[in-house]
Every structure is written in structure tokens, then in C-alpha cells.
Amino acid sequence: MKKVMYALILLLVVVSGLVFASSEIKNETSKKTISTPLSQDDGSAELKKWEATPGGMNFKRWEASLQGKKVLECAAKLRSQVSSFTDMEAVVTSLSLPPGSRLGFGVIARINGEDYIVKFDPEKSQLKQLYSLKVNDKLIIRSNAVSYAPKYSYPIVSGDYVERDGKIIYKRVPRKGGC
Numbered sequence: 345m346k347k348v349m350y351a352l353i354l355l356l357v358v359v360s361g362l363v364f365a366s367s368e369i370k371n372e373t374s375k376k377t378i379s380t381p382l383s384q385d386d387g388s389a390e391l392k393k394w395e396a397t398p399g400g401m402n403f404k405r406w407e408a409s410l411q412g413k414k415v416l417e418c419a420a421k422l423r424s425q426v427s428s429f430t431d432m433e434a435v436v437t438s439l440s441l442p443p444g445s446r447l448g449f450g451v452i453a454r455i456n457g458e459d460y461i462v463k464f465d466p467e468k469s470q471l472k473q474l475y476s477l478k479v480n481d482k483l484i485i486r487s488n489a490v491s492y493a494p495k496y497s498y499p500i501v502s503g504d505y506v507e508r509d510g511k512i513i514y515k516r517v518p519r520k521g522g523c
Contacts, residue, residue, distance in 0.1 A: 406494035418458045419490045419499040426490050426501075434462065436481045442496060451477060452498065455485070461500045462487075464514060473513040474506075483508050 382390060394400045406412040425432050437459060438452035450463035462485060466474055486505035506514040
């Protein structure tokens, strides 16, 4: 009788283990779904949907406004230099960002006669050198991205490399474990 009970308990443990394992496998495959890139038609349909939302309508209004046109024009001026990652001469005009900004650490600098927000993603070891910046400092900046947002009156340049007086004061550290 004891042998039959042990056999039934062992059978119950094995079956419940298999059921539990199969549910774990199903959960893992559902987490690993890969999003496929949208086709051009799907992308334009999603854009149309977004433009119909209140945020999309506000953005369209901002693009049509004088301030929006100026920001877009200034961003377009830097596109060729940014895409080729060439040196841009800049002069620091302000050490603080506009009130209410959420860009992290940054300064306002004049590049090619226009003001831009230059934002940095510094590590703690790089902060001391960036805090030493002063108004009217001449910098050499390289960037991979220029962006804009209706919230800001200036285009946003992501600082990837900054040089002052021939010395590198900031170089963006690539993120670990990703792009």
C-alpha cells in the first residue's frame, strides 16, 4: 500500500512540474515578441492618427507659428554639419536652460549666428569640467543629433564631443548594453 501511495505522489509531482514548466515557456515566448517595423503606408496612417490627437494638433499649430518656423529653420541649418559629425564653433551665451526645461545639464550656445540649447548626458566624472564653462567661452562641438520641441524657443543640439582651448572637456560615453 505504501509503495502505491509513493508512486501516486511521485506521479503527481512529475505531472505538476511539467504543467508548471509549460506555462513558463508560454510566458517567455509572449515576452519576446518582436515588433516589426511599420511599412510606409502603416507609418503614414499612424502619423495621420497622431496628427488628429490634441498633441498632434498643438504640434502642427506650433510648426505653423513664427516661433516654430524659426526653430525648424535653425535646426535645418545644422543638419549637414550634424550628419557629417564635423566641428562646429560655438560661443556660450547662457549657463542656464530656459525655466521648466527637463533636458538635464546643458547650456545655450551661439552656433553660426543662431542660439541653440546644447544638452549633455554627463557622467559624474565629467561634471567638473562642464561646470567650469563660462559665458563667452569658445567651444568646438560635435553632435549626432539636432531636435526640437514646441516647449523650447531654441533647437536642441545633443553634445557628443566638446573641446575648449584645444582640450577635450566632454566626450559622450556610449551606453552599455544597447545602442
